[in-house]
Amino acid sequence: MSDLLHLLRLALGELSHGRLPHNDILKPLISKGLGYGILAGSTMVKLPQVAAVVRARSAAGLSPLAFELETLGLVIAVTYGFLMGLPFSAFGETVALLVQNNILLLLIYHYQRRRLGRMLLLVAVLAAAGWVALSGQLSAAHISTLYDCNNAILILSRVPQIWTNLQAGGTGQLSLITYALNAVGASARIFTSIQEKAGPAMLRGAVISTLLNAVLALQIVWYKGGGATKNAGRRGKKKAN
Numbered sequence: 001m002s003d004l005l006h007l008l009r010l011a012l013g014e015l016s017h018g019r020l021p022h023n024d025i026l027k028p029l030i031s032k033g034l035g036y037g038i039l040a041g042s043t044m045v046k047l048p049q050v051a052a053v054v055r056a057r058s059a060a061g062l063s064p065l066a067f068e069l070e071t072l073g074l075v076i077a078v079t080y081g082f083l084m085g086l087p088f089s090a091f092g093e094t095v096a097l098l099v100q101n102n103i104l105l106l107l108i109y110h111y112q113r114r115r116l117g118r119m120l121l122l123v124a125v126l127a128a129a130g131w132v133a134l135s136g137q138l139s140a141a142h143i144s145t146l147y148d149c150n151n152a153i154l155i156l157s158r159v160p161q162i163w164t165n166l167q168a169g170g171t172g173q174l175s176l177i178t179y180a181l182n183a184v185g186a187s188a189r190i191f192t193s194i195q196e197k198a199g200p201a202m203l204r205g206a207v208i209s210t211l212l213n214a215v216l217a218l219q220i221v222w223y224k225g226g227g228a229t230k231n232a233g234r235r236g237k238k239k240a241n
Helices: 002-016 023-042 047-056 064-083 092-111 116-134 140-168 176-195 200-224 227-240
Strands: none
Touching (some): 064 092
16 A cells, blocks of 8 residues: 555655656556555455345355356465565455355355355365465466466356356346446456556456456346346247247
8 A cells, every 4th residue: 555655645746846747657556546446346346246145045046166166266366466476456356355255155055055065175175275375386487377277267167157147047146236346347457467567367367357247247237137038028929930
C-alpha cells in the first residue's frame, strides 16, 4: 500500500505544478490502483454466490469438480505470486478468492451430500501442494510451468460448469454478480500483469479467466432471461411441423 501512496504523492506533486504526471508515474499508479481495487473487490466477489446457496438451502446447478479444480488453481496462483516476489497488489485477490472458494466447497459438499472421502482427498492434495511450494526446490522455470498448469486447471474448472449449464438448460444457484465481477477483475488483471512484469504465464491466465468468466456470466443472463424457454419453444414448433 505504501508504494501506491508514494506514487499518488508524486502524481499530485506534478499536478500541483500544473504538469500532467509522466508515464513513469502514471502507468504504475494506474496499475497499483487497479491491483488494490481488484484485491478489495475480491474480498466480496463470491459472497453473492455463498448467499444464494445459503438462502436457497441448495447447491443445485453447482459443479463440485469445477470448484475443486478452481481451489487447486488458486493455490498455484498464490504460490506463484509469493515465490516470484510479486507485489501483493499483483496477486492478492487469489488469497481472498481461495478462502471464499473453500467456503463454497464446504456448502456444496453439505447440500449435495457428498462423501467425506472426497473432501479428505482434496485436503490431502492441497497439503501436498503446500509442502512442494514451501520446500524451496522450485526454480523460476518450474514456477512458470506450474502457472501454465494452473491455466489448464482454470479451463478445466470452468468448462464442467459451462457444460453442466448447457445440459441442464439453466444455471441453478449460480450468481451473476460473482461471475461478472470475476470477468471484470480478470480483464483489469491483464493490464496489471503487463505493467508489473508478472510474466507471460500470468498474462495468459488473465486472458483465459476473462473469457471463461464472461461466458458463464452470459449463460446466467441468457437462461434467466428466458433464453432456454425460447429455445425449447422453437424446438417444439419444429417437431410439430
